[in-house]
Amino acid sequence: MENLKKRSECPISSSLDIWGDKWSLLIVRDLMFAKQCTYGDFLKSDEKIATNILASRLLMLEENGVITKQDHPDSKAKVLYKLTQKGIDLLPLMIEINLWADKYFCLPTERREILEEVKKDKEAFIRAKAVELLEQMGN
Amino acid sequence: MENLKKRSECPISSSLDIWGDKWSLLIVRDLMFAKQCTYGDFLKSDEKIATNILASRLLMLEENGVITKQDHPDSKAKVLYKLTQKGIDLLPLMIEINLWADKYFCLPTERREILEEVKKDKEAFIRAKAVELLEQMGN
């Protein structure tokens, strides 16, 4: 469907070509926090993404190898979305966004608490979280 | 003009509300690499941003305290754009985007070389670069 046309060879630009919009990283965020989500789960998020936008972004992310679809163990009607390795590798980026936001916005308390842990040892946090997500990948 | 309406309290979402589009981070990138740019400099970048889009993004980034306008020392007709502290603080994020892209795209050789240096000691690289940008802030 919507194949990637790079605007330039710049890594920033190429990355933005994939997830440089208002919604894609929110999908990735949900998958990092919840590890796996159904279509309906994404719709429940606070930002209230429209169903057509969600569908187009899920397709885009899948086509670019950031997420994968899997059969839901409980029902054929449901679909499970998960991060690929490429998606999991967005974790450091996601952490940095959080840290930046922590410096300049007023965050919900629960988020700040998690970030306190991150600040103690960023590397360790990322490593642990990545392992956690990797374990879920196979299932 | 276009004031920020947050979609949720989530730090990722709030961040994307500011620079979550295809162009804003390219402007930040240019300022990080070149330290300061004129309006015309941004237009020269490979991605060929349209003049109206550039103007709207510069305004957005300025209103949100990521960049500032300054008089150009050489001419009253020119304007210098620079990163604020808030903008400089996007450096770790920018580095992580580069590292992610380095893993999954084919980058120009010169960029890869810089990234090799980053990989040796990320913290040190960021610290040095931040100092460099800070020094330019005053001028």
Added chain:
DNA sequence: CTTTGTGCTTGCAAAACGCAAGCGAATTTA
């Protein structure tokens, strides 16, 4: 066999984008 849940698709109005042209002020050139 009907109703509900789930993952989308479709239609349509509104907003954003992308391109080209234009424009006022500053600066350079003749």
Added chain:
DNA sequence: TAAATTCGCTTGCGTTTTGCAAGCACAAAG
């Protein structure tokens, strides 16, 4: 000093993307 050029935008306008609501096929539950 008048004309041409540079610079930082703005304006118009056609195209694309978004956002909202409704609909729809399939699976599952009652």
